[in-house]
Amino acid sequence: MTAVGKGNKIKVLDMVNYPHSLGIFYETATHFLGFSNFGDEYKVMGLSSYGNPKYINELFKIIYKTDDGFFKLNEEYFKHFKNGVDIISDNNGRPISQDLFTNKWIDLLGSSRNKDDKLDQRHLDIAASVQKVSEEVIIYILNNLYKKTGIENICIAGGVAQNSVANGRILENTPFKNIYIPSAGNDAGTSIGSALYLYNQVLGKDRLPETITAYFGKQATQSEIISVLDKKGVEYSILTDDELFERAVSKLVNGGVIGWFQGRAEFGSRALGHRSILVDPRRSDAQDLLNKKIKRRESFRPFAPSILKEAVCDYFVQQDDVPFMEKVFDIKKEKQSEIPAVTHVDGTGRLQSVNKNISPRYYRLISEFQKKSGVPILLNTSFNENEPIVNKPEEALDCFLRTKMDMLVMENIIVER
Secondary structure, eight states: OEEEEETTEEEEEEOOOTTOOHHHHHHHHHHHTTOOBTTTHHHHHHHGGGSOOTTHHHHTTTEEEOTTSOEEEOGGGBSHHHHOOOEEEOTTSOEEEOOOBOHHHHHHHOOOOOTTSOOOHHHHHHHHHHHHHHHHHHHHHHHHHHHHHOOOEEEOOSGGGGOHHHHTTHHHHSSOOEEEOOTTOSGGGHHHHHHHIIIIIITOOOOOOOOOOOBOSOOOOHHHHHHHHHHHTOOOEEOOHHHHHHHHHHHHHTTOOEEEEOSSOBSSSSOOSSEEEEEOTTOTTHHHHHIIIIIOOOTTSOOEEEEEGGGHHHHBSSOOOOTTSOEEEEBOHHHHTTOGGGOOTTSEEEEEEEOTTTSHHHHHHHHHHHHHHSOOEEEEEESOSSSSOOOSHHHHHHHHHHSOOSEEEETTEEEEO
16 A cells, blocks of 8 residues: 555555455565475575576566556456465464465466475575565555646655665665664554544544654563562572673673573564573674574574664664664775674675664663674574563563573573573
């Protein structure tokens, strides 16, 4: 859907209605490549950097641009036009999407991949092509929207707005000057959108200030944390801020993996320094270290850099505020060897620019790390082990105890192995 916001009202310009959907195109390609868990699209996005986009012409037979500035799906390639989308759960309660591709995909691109099949070059090239075609469609929609409106500010939401690789290319490939993408651009954010629609559009209330933080969740008190630790019989230390940051940074520069649990939990799919696992980004072995100790995830999935807002221009080619880790930018070539742990195979990083006023404790941690290392960046990955991001102290402690991370920091309390 395209629309113009003015004052406290939104005027819808045009829309593409279901069953035509760019998100379903990407989801169907995700199934074709053997990733069947609900939400596995981010794996294809990470995989795309390893391939060559050789199948663009073929994919534009599956999805095609229309003269009205949008797109359509070729229904011969999709089951959902007739059967809808059915999501089932496995034995562990995890949602699994049923395959949406028809045999026409196989006729066009060859056999589909089973989830246990080894990834070969053809799979990598298909992933790269899916990503490229999706980007082309997004850019096509946005350029046509600009022609209609002439407005230089663009706000993007929806499941496809979680495609941080595409997001990072918008300003360079469209006339827009400013871009805003919320922390929960996916379905989770619909609750916020519907509330704002009622507040502004229906009730006519004045617009609220821009949302610049994602920290809307629960914050644990020190007494709650201590109660959890005492119940489990876990030894801990209560430190002053100065002691805490000194101990945490020393652990990081000496190769430790830290579970960092601070303040209110993030709203959205990204850990933004309040429910994060942190590592020194200078470590070339960080990916193997994290996957061995905690994550056990595919080697092609990159880890992200949290960087002090003021230092973005020193490390990244593109310049923009990226508060919600919603864009992928090119890392300057001369800096890539300095931060190998957060440099993807194609020389990019999905950054989070950390603002001192929005996340003061996380900002201080990175600043103290910079004093000891010379690098204003930490590797930041979500505080979890193949599960939802931890929310409460007991979840953080449970994740710490069953994995091999070296230190758990909950507010001013430290647990060490």
